[in-house]
Amino acid sequence: xxxxxxxxxxxxxxxxxxxxxxxxxxxxxxxxxxxxxxxxxxxxxxxxxxxxxxxxxxxxxxxxxxxxxxxxxxxxxxxxxxxxxxxxxxxxxxxxxxxxxxxxxxxxxxxxxxxxxxxxxxxxxxxxxxxxxxxxxxxxxxxxxxxxxxxxxxxxxxxxxxxxxxxxxxxxxxxxxxxxxxxxxxxxxxxxxxxxxxxxxxxxxxxxxxxxxxxxxxxxxxxxxxxxxxxxxxxxxxxxxxxxxxxxxxxxxxxxxxxxxxxxxxxxxxxxxxxxxxxxxxxxxxxxxxxxxxxxxxxxxxxxxxxxxxxxxxxxxxxxxxxxxxxxxxxxxxxxxxxxxxxxxxxxxxxxxxxxxxxxxxxxxxxxxxxxxxxxxxxxxxxxxxxxxxxxxxxxxxxxxxxxxxxxxxxxxxxxxxxxxxxxxxxxxxxxxxxxxxxxxxxxxxxxxxxxxxxxxxxxxxxxxxxxxxxxxxxxxxxxxxxxxxxxxxxxxxxxxxxxxxxxxxxxxxxxxxxxxxxxxxxxxxxxxxxxxxxxxxxxxxxxxxxxxxxxxxxxxxxxxxxxxxxxxxxxxxxxxxxxxxxxxxxxxxxxxxxxxxxxxxxxxxxxxxxxxxxxxxxxxxxxxxxxxxxxxxxxxxxxxxxxxxxxxxxxxxxxxxxxxxxxxxxxxxxxxxxxxxxxxxxxxxxxxxxxxxxxxxxxxxxxxxxxxxxxxxxxxxxxxxxxxxxxxxxxxxxxxxxxxxx
Amino acid sequence: xxxxxxxxxxxxxxxxxxxxxxxxxxxxxxxxxxxxxxxxxxxxxxxxxxxxxxxxxxxxxxxxxxxxxxxxxxxxxxxxxxxxxxxxxxxxxxxxxxxxxxxxxxxxxxxxxxxxxxxxxxxxxxxxxxxxxxxxxxxxxxxxxxxxxxxxxxx
Numbered sequence: 001x002x003x004x005x006x007x008x009x010x011x012x013x014x015x016x017x018x019x020x021x022x023x024x025x026x027x028x029x030x031x032x033x034x035x036x037x038x039x040x041x042x043x044x045x046x047x048x049x050x051x052x053x054x055x056x057x058x059x060x061x062x063x064x065x066x067x068x069x070x071x072x073x074x075x076x077x078x079x080x081x082x083x084x085x086x087x088x089x090x091x092x093x094x095x096x097x098x099x100x101x102x103x104x105x106x107x108x109x110x111x112x113x114x115x116x117x118x119x120x121x122x123x124x125x126x127x128x129x130x131x132x133x134x135x136x137x138x139x140x141x142x143x144x145x146x147x148x149x150x151x152x153x154x155x156x157x158x159x160x161x162x163x164x165x166x167x168x169x170x171x172x173x174x175x176x177x178x179x180x181x182x183x184x185x186x187x188x189x190x191x192x193x194x195x196x197x198x199x200x201x202x203x204x205x206x207x208x209x210x211x212x213x214x215x216x217x218x219x220x221x222x223x224x225x226x227x228x229x230x231x232x233x234x235x236x237x238x239x240x241x242x243x244x245x246x247x248x249x250x251x252x253x254x255x256x257x258x259x260x261x262x263x264x265x266x267x268x269x270x271x272x273x274x275x276x277x278x279x280x281x282x283x284x285x286x287x288x289x290x291x292x293x294x295x296x297x298x299x300x301x302x303x304x305x306x307x308x309x310x311x312x313x314x315x316x317x318x319x320x321x322x323x324x325x326x327x328x329x330x331x332x333x334x335x336x337x338x339x340x341x342x343x344x345x346x347x348x349x350x351x352x353x354x355x356x357x358x359x360x361x362x363x364x365x366x367x368x369x370x371x372x373x374x375x376x377x378x379x380x381x382x383x384x385x386x387x388x389x390x391x392x393x394x395x396x397x398x399x400x401x402x403x404x405x406x407x408x409x410x411x412x413x414x415x416x417x418x419x420x421x422x423x424x425x426x427x428x429x430x431x432x433x434x435x436x437x438x439x440x441x442x443x444x445x446x447x448x449x450x451x452x453x454x455x456x457x458x459x460x461x462x463x464x465x466x467x468x469x470x471x472x473x474x475x476x477x478x479x480x481x482x483x484x485x486x487x488x489x490x491x492x493x494x495x496x497x498x499x500x501x502x503x504x505x506x507x508x509x510x511x512x513x514x515x516x517x518x519x520x521x522x523x524x525x526x527x528x529x530x531x532x533x534x535x536x537x538x539x540x541x542x543x544x545x546x547x548x549x550x551x552x553x554x555x556x557x558x559x560x561x562x563x564x565x566x567x568x569x570x571x572x573x574x575x576x577x578x579x580x581x582x583x584x585x586x587x588x589x590x591x592x593x594x595x596x597x598x599x600x601x602x603x604x605x606x607x608x609x610x611x612x613x614x615x616x617x618x619x620x621x622x623x624x625x626x627x628x629x630x631x632x633x634x635x636x637x638x639x640x641x642x643x644x645x646x647x648x649x650x651x652x653x654x655x656x657x658x659x660x661x662x663x664x665x666x667x668x669x670x671x672x673x674x675x676x677x678x679x680x681x682x683x684x685x686x687x688x689x690x691x692x693x694x695x696x697x698x699x700x701x702x703x704x705x706x707x708x709x710x711x712x713x714x715x716x717x718x719x720x721x722x723x724x725x726x727x728x729x730x731x732x733x734x735x736x737x738x739x740x741x742x743x
Numbered sequence: 744x745x746x747x748x749x750x751x752x753x754x755x756x757x758x759x760x761x762x763x764x765x766x767x768x769x770x771x772x773x774x775x776x777x778x779x780x781x782x783x784x785x786x787x788x789x790x791x792x793x794x795x796x797x798x799x800x801x802x803x804x805x806x807x808x809x810x811x812x813x814x815x816x817x818x819x820x821x822x823x824x825x826x827x828x829x830x831x832x833x834x835x836x837x838x839x840x841x842x843x844x845x846x847x848x849x850x851x852x853x854x855x856x857x858x859x860x861x862x863x864x865x866x867x868x869x870x871x872x873x874x875x876x877x878x879x880x881x882x883x884x885x886x887x888x889x890x891x892x893x894x895x896x897x898x
Contacts, residue, residue: 170798
């Protein structure tokens, strides 16, 4: 093949694809070229650290191996066959260590530190340095999440390259130049960006460390559990580091097709919610003075009593964050055991998307991406935002259609925008149709996004083109798996019971959902399955403790349609859901295993096409596309936005609520994450702000139907006219139409 | 009414393919507006005008010698101590300035009149030692010339 080149490294002949980096080429031949700054995921090599020095025949000077690509006929000598290269490398290392404190015994990186490892292998055994080393104040808080020990830094620029070239937040920079360079943020401001934590993992020394992990564990006394993040539908692959039964940190487990080795800060730093003070650790029953703890036997008796008492008039509110196995277990108990088929789930998605599915990494290679919807991608499925940025850097055109889009659209106009795209006369639609590398993304609520998206992709002819794909970003992590598992647990039609005898609330997202709370108003009794006391008080007759995704065995289906395996990183402080669901099921004469693996076996044939647990492996593959079937209106698609009025009163603005990435019951319980939460502010379009004489920073009052909220205004040039955009948590009880006036 | 810094920067931006390319002239304008140095406020203004982060502006400004991130006096004396000037006696010139002004290199006189700095090459290697006073180059400066230069700077 002409695309292959043959070269010699340390007297070994290697054949690799043209354009392969020399570091990878050497690795393919079983030869190590040591590196610090080299990290292909950060873009082109910079050759900053000089650790990779090699001798290349025909070149007079030593070369930075990481900056070279394999060329036909190249003859390379690494330090193991070239005395010059070895000396160069030794000198480099000695130079790097001139100001390095060698405080490995008290450094968190010690034991898993590339600098430590390479010094052992290539470095001098002793130092010739007799001068005092540079010292700095330490540790410097880069943010409440990241500490900087400046004297350990070797100026490889991995972190600043991540900040400017991958996340593109440009908040972490190098100040000054040459020997005086130092990593810094602007003034005393924290590194406040959705992906900041990645710089901790990128740092090849102990300069950037996690404040959560600092002084918590040593590498020889920890265990890493491979599992999957359960906080958004992307399903990034993670490793949970545990020590003595506690999760100590979460790191990326690089699935090249899903996350490319990056994690958002929500996925990385939210685990301390497992140890929240208000965690429900035992079943609670409503007594005369509020919720009282009871034994598990008493709790199951009470559950049985409530379930029987409702005489089938039961509605189940699903969170979409359950494992597929738990959702199936609930379905077995409630549908098969009790004939209670009615369920609600916010924003279910559609199986019809499988006709045009592809790995998320496909986005990175796209030439045209169209994102429809009013929500920022980063708020719904953060890692998708990084794929979009990668695509844009590679020259792709990114078109966003929504309230803050490059193509402005009215709030809730996504479905219509998709219909327009699929129409024959659409210019953009025509380009999507013509392209072999086009992507459609739905990033918004309501409107049956998954089904609409599948229809549009079908109309645009995406099915036959592997480089074209669609991605629906549902609000809940396992929305798809939960909906399908619930549907597969029994064959019967749903009938909404009236009145509702019992509302079963499964999980914290459902328990915190205002529409579920409204449903509870109409229910005689409520069973809440939740992790936290604050979500249980005031409405539940029986509270059963829930577990977190880091404590669960099971599977989840991410937004690509990829089935991935969750593994129990730590034992939960309570029995897991399947344990007591199986006991309850027994009381109603239906069989349900308490073991996730057994439940998986049963449900796999029904919804996963007979997939075996072993097939999932550590890095699950994405099943092949399925033939397109026109989506049916799914029975679970209860959209809370459906009752928004068409037009609004003159002078009022349409309220656009969004759910920020850093929000939710888990984030609220992690003090060091609070600085990432959104400011108390409302965004207004330039036109609306000018009309009201409002400038950024002004205190404004939002009023509707007798309630009002005061916050700061921010003029958002990207926002469409007629809209007031603010985070859910600041919107309180405001209605769909608000008056905005200067306070 | 004089144009705001924002307007001035936007004017400069027009001459470049994209706003961030104008960062150097934008910082220079900001420095002029802020009394010869760049406080945090200046970085925020430049960042806002160019749609970049203040941190990015700092990374650029702190790289170059002609941007100052600390307050400077009304006059700025910069002595080149790079190779050519060093072999022509730049160190003695620096010491003479230190004596005359009563400050160390890198400091500002107590009355806020003069800041003395040592800098890298000013591009006048053929006329060493080069001293830039308020950006005007004095060539072939010897220690004995220093008294006169300082006198010109006044009180």
